[in-house]
Amino acid sequence: MxxxxxxxxxxxxxxxxxxxxxxxxxxxxxxxxxxxxxxxxxxxxxxxxxxxxSIAAPETSLQRCYKRHWTPIHLDFVVDDIETAVQKAVSAGARIEKPVATYEWGKLALMADPFGHGFCFVEFLGSGYDALVDKV
The missing domain is CATH 3.10.180.10 (2,3-Dihydroxybiphenyl 1,2-Dioxygenase, domain 1)
Incomplete structure (x- = not known):
């Protein structure tokens, strides 16, 4: 697949x-x-x-909207330098919805593109998501 x-x-x-x-x-x-x-x-x-x-799907009356909208599926762009990636995206027309925050696994910034689609920048630190895995 x-x-x-x-x-x-x-x-x-x-x-x-x-x-x-x-x-x-x-x-x-x-x-x-x-x-x-x-x-x-x-x-x-x-x-x-x-x-x-325009109608988003045949079985619904929902219409496409390019204002900021929410969907449970979004893109995560994994980058080596999140601050630079955020600045580059903002210069291109993206919006910051939540500034860079640091977590045990890495850094995360919540963003939106000019078409209303949410996306995130992720910069892994240390062992990345493995830091969240339950140790057996």
Missing amino acids: SLLVNIDVDDIEIAIEFYRSAFGLSVSRRFGVLGVEMSGSSVPIYLLAKSPD
Whole structure:
């Protein structure tokens, strides 16, 4: 099994520039005006043009919204220098929702992209998440 990440956006060109500037991704393929494949992370990220207020799924009346919204699934970008990553993303148009905080396992910053999608930056310290594993 492999994983693909799809991100709905209302403006492909603005999204390309944001994801290029904020995360260093590059366009590897274009699908006309409907989407692009971006590479440079551990999985391909597809930016898909979807009109604001279009129906999100056939079985619901929920509409796409590109204001800040919540979803139980989000992206975590693992970085070596979280402060630099946060500054770079903010310069590209991201918002800081919770500044960098340090935990036993590492550092975390909660962010949002210009399309309302939440994401986090993670910088592991020491043994990373293994610091949270129950010792048997």
